[in-house]
Structures are given as C-alpha cells and as structure tokens.
Amino acid sequence: MIKFQYVSKIYSHKTAALDNVSFEVKEKEFVSIVGKSGSGKTTLFKLILAEERPSNGRIFFDSQEVQKIKTKELPFLRRKIGAVFQDYKLIHSKTAYENIAYAMEVIGASDKEVKKDVAEVLEIVGLTGKANNFPIELSGGEKQRVAIARALIHRPEVILADEPTGNLDPYNALEIIRLLLKINKSGTTVFLATHNKTIINSLEKRVITLQDGKLIRDEEKGRFIL
Amino acid sequence: MITLIKRILKSGWKNFSREKSLIVANIFILVLAISTLTSLFILKDASQFLISSIEEKVDISVYFKLEASEEDILKVKDDVAKIPEVKEVKYISQEEALVSFTNKHKEDLVLMQSLDEVGVNPFSASLNIRAFEASQYQAIADFFNSSTLTNLVEKVDYYKRKPVIDKIFTFVSSMNMLGIAFSLLLIIIAVSIAFNTIRLAIYSSREEIKIQRLVGASNWFIRGPFLVQGAICGFFAFLICLVLFSLLSWIFGPKTEFLFPGFNLLTFFLVNFWTIVFIQLASGVGLGVLSSLFAVRKHLKI
Known part of the structure; x- marks a missing residue:
C-alpha cells in the first residue's frame, strides 16, 4: 500500500532528514515508527502526504508514484489518507462538528450522510456533548479526539498518526491508542509515529526504528529500542 | 455541484459572521476605497462643469468698418x-x-x-x-x-486676447492632466490599501488553508468561501457608501452651488444614481473578490 524506495530528504547541504530509507506497509497493517525527535518521523509522513517532495528515491501509494502527482490532483491522494497531527491542526474558526464534517464535505458527501456519520463518529470518540465547541474551548485530549474523528470519518485507506499522544496525559494517551487499534481492527491501515516507549511495548505490532534519518530496525512485534 | 456551491456560500457567510474584527477592518478599508472612487467620479463632473464655464467665457470679436x-x-x-x-x-x-x-x-x-x-x-x-x-x-x-x-473688417481682437486665451486653455489642459494623474494615483492607493488589508486578513488564515489542503480539499473548495466573504464585505461597504453619499448629497447639495455655480450635488447624485450604484457595487464587490482571489492563491501551493 505504501512503499518507500531508497528515499532521502535533504533540507540543506548538511541536514538529511531521511537517508536512503526503504520499507513497505501492507493493507490493514498497524505499523509504529519510532525514533528520537529529529529522527525523520514527521518528514516521512509529510512525504506520504506530498506536503514535501523527496530529494531522492520514490514513494508509492497504491502503486501511484506520489511525487509525480500534479498539485491539483493532490486532494484525491489526501482523501485516501486520514492524518492526525501532534499539534492537532484543527481549523480554529470551525466547531468540533464542522471540523469533522469538513473531511466529508470535501469528498462531496450529501448533507444527510454528513449529519449521520459525524454524529456516529462523535459518539465513537466520546465528544457528542462538545460538538458545538470551538477548538479553543476543548482540552488537548478532546482536540486530539476531534482530529482522529476527522481523520477516520471519510473511511480512508490509511491513517497517519504523527505523535498523537505527544501532548496528552497517560490516561488520554491510552484512550487515543485504543481508538487507533479499534480503527485498525475495522480494516484501516494505521501508521503511528511516536516516541512513547510504554505504548510501543504494549502494542506488540510491527515497529520501524529511525535514527538520524536512517532506518536502523524493522521488526514484526517489535519493541522500543533506541 | 449545487451541494458544493451551497457549502461554499454557507461557509463564506459563516466566516463572515464569525471573524468580526477582521471583517470590520476589511469593510472600513473598502468603504474608504469606494468613497475615493465615487468622489473622483463626482469631482470629474464638477471640474468638467467648471472648465466648461471657463471655456464659455472665451470668445473673439471681429469689428467692422x-x-x-x-x-x-x-x-x-x-x-x-x-x-x-x-x-x-x-x-x-x-x-x-x-x-x-x-x-x-x-x-x-x-x-x-x-x-x-x-x-x-x-x-x-x-x-x-x-x-x-x-x-x-x-x-x-x-x-x-x-x-x-x-x-470690411476694422480689426480682429484675437491677437490682443491671444495671450489670455492661451493662458486659460493651458491652465484648463494642465488641470485636466493633473486631474487624471491625481485620480489615477488615488485609485492606485485606494486599491492597494484595500488589496493589502484583505491580503493580511487572509495571511492570518494561511495555517487553516494549509490544513484544508492536507485534509484533501480542492482549491475551489478552499478559495470559494474567501471569495464569498470578500463579496459580502464589498456588498456591505457598498451599502454604507451609498447611504453616506446620499446623506452628504442631501446635506451639502445646495451648498455646492456656491462653489460651482449651476452645479448641485444632490441633482447630480439623483441624475447619476444608477451609475453611482454601479460604480460602488462593482468596485466594492470586485475589490473584495479579486483581492481574496489573489491573496488565497499564494497559500494554495502546498
């Protein structure tokens, strides 16, 4: 489903955010990617979303070469991906309901579908009572749950979760991970980037380890080793 | 398509009603720009009136034996x-x-x-x-x-009056040129200020535009609400200007006759009402929409 072939991303002559990275993520997999801050996890997600272009190598999504997609066709790629960011990236001028509904509106879902699905997803993430609150009125955990709800509502093929528990307390972090596992169980591929050792060790899923932009380990049922 | 248009309109209206401080600033600047354009339209006619009355006073006499x-x-x-x-x-x-x-x-x-x-x-x-x-x-x-x-002819007084006639018409032609240059300058300033204010307002939304792109929104789905918002700002600015100029014409109409004999601002306003409505509506909505269009474009490259 997602394939990296000898991918490098160099921001300046001295800094290589990713260095010759190759791996493949299959459908319905739950893959964690670990590494210290600055190891290249966020860059890797940015490359999948085509927010950045690789300096070398090729990236495939569903056999489509990502860097060859034209700017105006990028929305179609991004609609197949649900992204969850560490800083939530919620639209501040929209309510929780509108933020989640937005992901369905962009794909052209009908008003009836939007109404039904948003209500369902809000219930899944436990935010029915906060539907009309603006992001500024929500706690960190609530914002992250809105971001996850937005990422999964349009039933994407894959969810990219970049440090989704980074700003949360252990209780909320666990809730978010449980939610991601539930989503994965329903058939969605989940690609999780984190440096939370406890979470990784408890998951017992595939773990890719990055260090200074290099892929140093890729293990089925891996553990957090740095 | 209808759903898309409906959503764009709805979102544009919501943004308009939620971002009050930015909207007030945008409308205020658009009111200034529209007022400048309307004033230039009125002044162009008033000065034309003045120039014509000067020209009317110039003639030559031919005396016969x-x-x-x-x-x-x-x-x-x-x-x-x-x-x-x-x-x-x-x-x-x-x-x-x-x-x-x-x-x-x-x-x-x-x-x-x-x-x-x-x-x-x-x-x-x-x-x-x-x-x-x-x-x-x-x-x-x-x-x-x-x-x-x-x-038959005793004398033609053109040669005696020539320097005065030349001076008057040099003055009139200079006034025309100056008027055009000054009007162009004012139009450029007014349009630039309006454009930059809207650009700054949209610049503050650049992060939201980026998020919308990452969520998979098409360029028109992102751009549309900003254009609607710009159009609504322009429309409200037009309404304010129309009321403002109606009041000014009503209050100062008769007084303008002291400045420009035979020219009454109220009469001019009433005679040219639909032209003024067109100038104000087109400049308000046009500036709002075009400024938004150019300002958003910059942030859609991600």
Whole structure:
C-alpha cells in the first residue's frame, strides 16, 4: 500500500532528514515508527502526504508514484489518507462538528450522510456533548479526539498518526491508542509515529526504528529500542 | 455541484459572521476605497462643469468698418457660421453696441457727455465668435485676414486676447492632466490599501488553508468561501457608501452651488444614481473578490 524506495530528504547541504530509507506497509497493517525527535518521523509522513517532495528515491501509494502527482490532483491522494497531527491542526474558526464534517464535505458527501456519520463518529470518540465547541474551548485530549474523528470519518485507506499522544496525559494517551487499534481492527491501515516507549511495548505490532534519518530496525512485534 | 456551491456560500457567510474584527477592518478599508472612487467620479463632473464655464467665457470679436453695410456683415456671419471650428456666432449691430455701452457706463457722466459731444454713433458693428477649442481661434482669425474681407473688417481682437486665451486653455489642459494623474494615483492607493488589508486578513488564515489542503480539499473548495466573504464585505461597504453619499448629497447639495455655480450635488447624485450604484457595487464587490482571489492563491501551493 505504501512503499518507500531508497528515499532521502535533504533540507540543506548538511541536514538529511531521511537517508536512503526503504520499507513497505501492507493493507490493514498497524505499523509504529519510532525514533528520537529529529529522527525523520514527521518528514516521512509529510512525504506520504506530498506536503514535501523527496530529494531522492520514490514513494508509492497504491502503486501511484506520489511525487509525480500534479498539485491539483493532490486532494484525491489526501482523501485516501486520514492524518492526525501532534499539534492537532484543527481549523480554529470551525466547531468540533464542522471540523469533522469538513473531511466529508470535501469528498462531496450529501448533507444527510454528513449529519449521520459525524454524529456516529462523535459518539465513537466520546465528544457528542462538545460538538458545538470551538477548538479553543476543548482540552488537548478532546482536540486530539476531534482530529482522529476527522481523520477516520471519510473511511480512508490509511491513517497517519504523527505523535498523537505527544501532548496528552497517560490516561488520554491510552484512550487515543485504543481508538487507533479499534480503527485498525475495522480494516484501516494505521501508521503511528511516536516516541512513547510504554505504548510501543504494549502494542506488540510491527515497529520501524529511525535514527538520524536512517532506518536502523524493522521488526514484526517489535519493541522500543533506541 | 449545487451541494458544493451551497457549502461554499454557507461557509463564506459563516466566516463572515464569525471573524468580526477582521471583517470590520476589511469593510472600513473598502468603504474608504469606494468613497475615493465615487468622489473622483463626482469631482470629474464638477471640474468638467467648471472648465466648461471657463471655456464659455472665451470668445473673439471681429469689428467692422463703419461704412460696412449690415447686409454684408450678415453675409459674412453666415459664411463664418459654416466654418466647422465655429461653435457660435452672434451679430452685434452698431445700435446694440451703443445701447450696451450706454447701459454699462451710464453712471460715468464724463463718458456720457463725451458721447453726446461726438453726436453720432461711434461704435462699429461686430461679430462675437466662439470656437469649440482654443486652438481653433487662430484659424478663425486667419479667415478674416483673407483679401476679400480686409475692406470690411476694422480689426480682429484675437491677437490682443491671444495671450489670455492661451493662458486659460493651458491652465484648463494642465488641470485636466493633473486631474487624471491625481485620480489615477488615488485609485492606485485606494486599491492597494484595500488589496493589502484583505491580503493580511487572509495571511492570518494561511495555517487553516494549509490544513484544508492536507485534509484533501480542492482549491475551489478552499478559495470559494474567501471569495464569498470578500463579496459580502464589498456588498456591505457598498451599502454604507451609498447611504453616506446620499446623506452628504442631501446635506451639502445646495451648498455646492456656491462653489460651482449651476452645479448641485444632490441633482447630480439623483441624475447619476444608477451609475453611482454601479460604480460602488462593482468596485466594492470586485475589490473584495479579486483581492481574496489573489491573496488565497499564494497559500494554495502546498
């Protein structure tokens, strides 16, 4: 489903955010990617979303070469991906309901579908009572749950979760991970980037380890080793 | 498609109603820009009116010899009227010239006594000629210098008035040029300020635009609400300007006649009402929409 072939991303002559990275993520997999801050996890997600272009190598999504997609066709790629960011990236001028509904509106879902699905997803993430609150009125955990709800509502093929528990307390972090596992169980591929050792060790899923932009380990049922 | 348009309109209206401080700033700047354009439209007509009234006052007179018969002079008048450059010709007979002089100087006893002592009417019959443009007076004067008319014409006062006529028309033409340059400058300033204010307002939304792109929104789905918001701002600015100019015309209309005799702002406003509505609506909505269009474009490259 997602394939990296000898991918490098160099921001300046001295800094290589990713260095010759190759791996493949299959459908319905739950893959964690670990590494210290600055190891290249966020860059890797940015490359999948085509927010950045690789300096070398090729990236495939569903056999489509990502860097060859034209700017105006990028929305179609991004609609197949649900992204969850560490800083939530919620639209501040929209309510929780509108933020989640937005992901369905962009794909052209009908008003009836939007109404039904948003209500369902809000219930899944436990935010029915906060539907009309603006992001500024929500706690960190609530914002992250809105971001996850937005990422999964349009039933994407894959969810990219970049440090989704980074700003949360252990209780909320666990809730978010449980939610991601539930989503994965329903058939969605989940690609999780984190440096939370406890979470990784408890998951017992595939773990890719990055260090200074290099892929140093890729293990089925891996553990957090740095 | 209908759902998409409906969503864009709804989202544009929501953004408009939620971002009050930015919207107030945008409307205020658009009101200034529209007011500048409307003022220029009004001033253009007012100054044209002033220039025309100055031009109306300029003419040349051709005085005929005392022995020239009225019949000959009227024949010349008909010939002059046929010259394409001539706007108007007026014949003033010897008697009319005498009456005019007497009326003008009846308080001056010395002059009146002198006139009595002369015993006969010393005034020549004349033609007052008005041209369409200042540059055309030379051609008219040349017509009277032709050999066939020299035995009838006493003098043409063009050469005496020429420096004054030239000065007036140089002034008028300079005023026209200055007016155009000043208007262009004001239009550029007004449009730039409006554009930059809207650009800054949209710049503050750049992160939201980026998020919308990452969520998979198409460019039109992102751009649309900003255009709607710009159009609504422009529409409200238009309404404010229309009310403002209606009130100003109503209050100051009669007073403008002191500045520009024969020009009443209220009458002008009422006569040109639909043109003013068009200028204000087109400039308000146009500026709002175009500024938003260019400002958003920059942030859609991700």
